[in-house]
Amino acid sequence: MKALAKTRPGPGLELIETEVPKPGPHDVLIRVTATSICGTDVHIYRWDHWSQQRIHPPLILGHEFAGEIVAVGEAVQGLEVGMPVSAEGHIVDHTCAACRAGQLHLCQNAQVIGIDRPGAFAEYVCVPAENVWVNAPDVPPEIASLQDPFGNAVHAVYAFDLAGQSVLISGCGPIGLMAIPVARVAGARLIVATDPNAQRLKLAQRMGADLVLDPTREDVVRKIQELTGDGVDVVLEMSGAPAAIQTAFAALRSGGKVAALGLTAEPVALDWNELIVLKGATVQGIYGRKIWDTWHRMRALLQTGAVDLSPLITHRLPLSAYETAFGLLMEPGSELVAKVILYPNGMD
Numbered sequence: 001m002k003a004l005a006k007t008r009p010g011p012g013l014e015l016i017e018t019e020v021p022k023p024g025p026h027d028v029l030i031r032v033t034a035t036s037i038c039g040t041d042v043h044i045y046r047w048d049h050w051s052q053q054r055i056h057p058p059l060i061l062g063h064e065f066a067g068e069i070v071a072v073g074e075a076v077q078g079l080e081v082g083m084p085v086s087a088e089g090h091i092v093d094h095t096c097a098a099c100r101a102g103q104l105h106l107c108q109n110a111q112v113i114g115i116d117r118p119g120a121f122a123e124y125v126c127v128p129a130e131n132v133w134v135n136a137p138d139v140p141p142e143i144a145s146l147q148d149p150f151g152n153a154v155h156a157v158y159a160f161d162l163a164g165q166s167v168l169i170s171g172c173g174p175i176g177l178m179a180i181p182v183a184r185v186a187g188a189r190l191i192v193a194t195d196p197n198a199q200r201l202k203l204a205q206r207m208g209a210d211l212v213l214d215p216t217r218e219d220v221v222r223k224i225q226e227l228t229g230d231g232v233d234v235v236l237e238m239s240g241a242p243a244a245i246q247t248a249f250a251a252l253r254s255g256g257k258v259a260a261l262g263l264t265a266e267p268v269a270l271d272w273n274e275l276i277v278l279k280g281a282t283v284q285g286i287y288g289r290k291i292w293d294t295w296h297r298m299r300a301l302l303q304t305g306a307v308d309l310s311p312l313i314t315h316r317l318p319l320s321a322y323e324t325a326f327g328l329l330m331e332p333g334s335e336l337v338a339k340v341i342l343y344p345n346g347m348d
């Protein structure tokens with residue numbers, strides 16, 4: 001089969017020819033219909049400091065995907081050839097303290113598809129049956145392939161009760177953008193989205209934000225105080241940018257809540273007293289997707305049509321055009337680039 005791999009340490013990827021994986025007794029083999037490129041894949045493509053520490057080539061990349069089951073291991077029950085599926089990318093050990101507390105998404109020994117084991121930028125991917133999620137048949141594969149990042153957004157939105165609340169979405173990358181319509185469904189009365197990129201702000205408007213603000217042109221904190229009086233009730237911090245984190249906490253009302261998802265490149269300094277203690281702020285870190293609570297919510301949101309992710313798919317390419325795809329994500333220029341979908345088994 002064809003697969004897109006990091007074959008050796010250093011920047012770039014290579015399209016290779018390799019064996020179709022053989023499913024073990026507890027695995028399923030999936031023919032990949034659509035796979036989307038994540039920011040994590042771009043880090044690995046560039047071979048940045050994080051990737052050099054974390055990734056051990058050779059490795060087939062890719063963890064956001066949808067496909068169809070083509071083979072099941074002999075011990076697998078409840079899954080059959082032909083089912084449309086995606087997978088939770090975190091393979092957990094079920095034995096660490098977090099797992100035993102029912103917080104599988106926080107497993108300390110998780111193995112990640114496309115990071116620690118072969119991924120979905122390939123014609124076929126093999127995953128443990130317990131990680132398989134059966135997709136609703138009426139959800140198109142390219143939309144179903146977005147459930148990994150969409151799950152991050154859904155997890156963050158449902159961290160706090162947003163009914164009747166004012167919400168700041170700090171950072172309009174794909175996950176921030178996905179959070180906008182979900183926050184609306186969850187009952188937010190005011191959704192403000194911030195990002196320094198004008199293209200992303202346009203998309204934020206299209207996804208349903210009430211107000212979009214460019215922090216390089218406007219005083220976000222003042223604007224939010226004018227609108228709300230005391231600041232926003234809830235912040236969804238999706239950027240991981242130190243300046244945006246400062247602004248988000250400053251724009252938070254006393255007693256407000258922060259769901260923090262964006263990862264920073266370096267440790268960040270915050271005024272602990274003013275922004276957390278004296279403010280009585282609640283901060284919840286958001287990692288991964290709750291297994292399977294988040295997935296059930298996603299199914300409902302996608303299947304009912306309550307959330308439409310299609311405006312976020314800006315590019316569709318065959319797997320072989322990977323250099324163009326990664327180029328778009330690394331150097332978008334003035335072009336609007338959100339999610340880029342690759343089709344390992346052809347585009348029709």
Ligand SMILES: [Zn+2]
Nearest residue numbers: 038064148149
């Ligand atoms: Zn991802």
Ligand SMILES: [Zn+2]
Nearest residue numbers: 093096099107
């Ligand atoms: Zn665990």
